[in-house]
Amino acid sequence: MPRIVDKEAIKLEIMKAFSRLSDERPLTAISLREIAAEAGMSHTKVLRYFKNKNSLHVATVHWASSFMYKNVTDWFSSHHLVDYPGKSEYLDAFFSYFQTEEQGGVNPRDVVMTCALGAYSPEIKDAIREEFAHANEVLGMHFGEEFGRQLTSDEITAITVGFFGIYFARFNDIIPLGSVCKPLSGFGSLLLP
Numbered sequence: 001m002p003r004i005v006d007k008e009a010i011k012l013e014i015m016k017a018f019s020r021l022s023d024e025r026p027l028t029a030i031s032l033r034e035i036a037a038e039a040g041m042s043h044t045k046v047l048r049y050f051k052n053k054n055s056l057h058v059a060t061v062h063w064a065s066s067f068m069y070k071n072v073t074d075w076f077s078s079h080h081l082v083d084y085p086g087k088s089e090y091l092d093a094f095f096s097y098f099q100t101e102e103q104g105g106v107n108p109r110d111v112v113m114t115c116a117l118g119a120y121s122p123e124i125k126d127a128i129r130e131e132f133a134h135a136n137e138v139l140g141m142h143f144g145e146e147f148g149r150q151l152t153s154d155e156i157t158a159i160t161v162g163f164f165g166i167y168f169a170r171f172n173d174i175i176p177l178g179s180v181c182k183p184l185s186g187f188g189s190l191l192l193p
Contacts, residue, residue, distance in 0.1 A: 065131040
């Protein structure tokens with residue numbers, strides 16, 4: 001009987017190995033051979049799933065985004081506007097959560113370094129733009145449901161930029177894990193009446 005291979009699990013292990021290595025040094029300094037060794041597999045096997053590092057970056061953008069969307073959806077399933085004094089406090093609670101909680105698998109360094117690489121790779125840039133548009137949809141849908149109205153494009157974009165800004169700030173420990181950036185915590189009152 002032929003062996004059944006879970007190709008998605010193998011891809012995920014490669015991306016997780018890449019993420020672990022990015023804690024130690026820049027993405028551009030990590031070779032596919034090092035990723036293979038970290039994942040406990042051969043270089044050839046990694047190449048079977050990712051033809052080059054660029055394709056690994058693109059896959060990582062989509063993986064990290066799907067993980068973030070799951071975290072966002074989980075937050076909204078357990079936090080409702082009726083439990084807060086107002087919209088501003090609700091939005092502030094959302095940002096505070098993502099500033100103080102580890103996002104289990106999504107490394108802020110990956111997000112930031114990969115976004116920077118988008119300036120040099122049309123494929124990575126397209127993946128980032130696609131996921132930013134998807135983030136606008138996800139956040140707009142959830143906040144719109146809670147607020148009882150369709151958010152404007154500017155409101156949704158401001159929320160999305162604030163959300164991704166958390167990862168950029170955490171990359172350089174501007175917002176260390178477990179602490180809250182006071183200006184961002186007041187963002188809700190600036191954005192919403």
